Amino acid sequence: xxxxxxxxxxxxxxxxxxxxxSCSPISxxxxxxxxxxxxxxxxxxxxxxxxxxxxxxxxxxxxxxxxQFSNSRSEMNVSTLELGDSALYLCASSPGTGGETQYFGPxxxxxxx
Amino acid sequence: xxxVGLHLPTLSVxxxxxxxxxxxxxxxxxxxxxxxKQESGKGPQFIIDIRSNMDKRQGQxxxxxxxxxxxxxxxxxAATQPGDSAVYFCAERxxxxxxxxxxxxxxxxxxx
Numbered sequence: 526x527x528x529x530x531x532x533x534x535x536x537x538x539x540x541x542x543x544x545x546x547s548c549s550p551i552s553x554x555x556x557x558x559x560x561x562x563x564x565x566x567x568x569x570x571x572x573x574x575x576x577x578x579x580x581x582x583x584x585x586x587x588x589x590x591x592x593q594f595s596n597s598r599s600e601m602n603v604s605t606l607e608l609g610d611s612a613l614y615l616c617a618s619s620p621g622t623g624g625e626t627q628y629f630g631p632x633x634x635x636x637x638x
Numbered sequence: 639x640x641x642v643g644l645h646l647p648t649l650s651v652x653x654x655x656x657x658x659x660x661x662x663x664x665x666x667x668x669x670x671x672x673x674x675k676q677e678s679g680k681g682p683q684f685i686i687d688i689r690s691n692m693d694k695r696q697g698q699x700x701x702x703x704x705x706x707x708x709x710x711x712x713x714x715x716a717a718t719q720p721g722d723s724a725v726y727f728c729a730e731r732x733x734x735x736x737x738x739x740x741x742x743x744x745x746x747x748x749x750x
Binding site: 560568570573 | 672674679680681682683684687727729737738739740741742743
């Protein structure tokens with residue numbers, strides 16, 4: 526099976542702009558989780574989508590949002606970008622029925638200037 | 639909130655030696671743990687997992703040990719190779735949710 530894919534791989538934006546990142550999970554996986562990774566912070570959970578519904582949410586401001594489509598592909602959106610939003614954004618997929626490993630994509634590196 | 643931490647942020651080992659990477663977790667309700675390896679420029683890669691009803695699990699050159707009494711997890715890598723150089727994360731998940739909590743990572747450097 527193909528792995529988790531994320532597009533774009535790299536992105537440069539300026540403060541105040543918005544950005545949309547895309548994630549295609551492993552075929553058959555219905556759960557997609559999004560994480561933000563910054564130096565020294567590890568991975569911080571943003572949210573998880575399962576069957577087009579947000580099932581879990583981390584402690585991020587409302588500027589961070591997401592959605593999932595019927596084919597399980599997911600997008601996350603960040604509005605009104607801030608310098609501190611510069612990070613590697615990772616998505617991970619799993620079957621979603623509980624108790625399974627999450628498999629990560631390569632990430633989208635976002636730089637906010 | 640959850641707290642998953644690592645004892646050492648960096649670890650250097652000689653090629654061929656065994657490596658031990660440690661992780662402490664705070665939630666006694668956690669029932670599933672994973673070790674991930676992240677190489678530069680890549681997403682985390684699954685290495686090995688263990689459930690709370692086990693205290694040891696072995697893979698190819700890797701062993702994970704779980705001590706629920708002290709809420710401690712370790713990853714042992716046998717005969718460490720230069721390709722093992724990476725950042726290693728432990729992650730935990732509680733029985734009630736599908737959300738994983740990650741430690742900040744340990745950077746392993748293998749010296750040839």
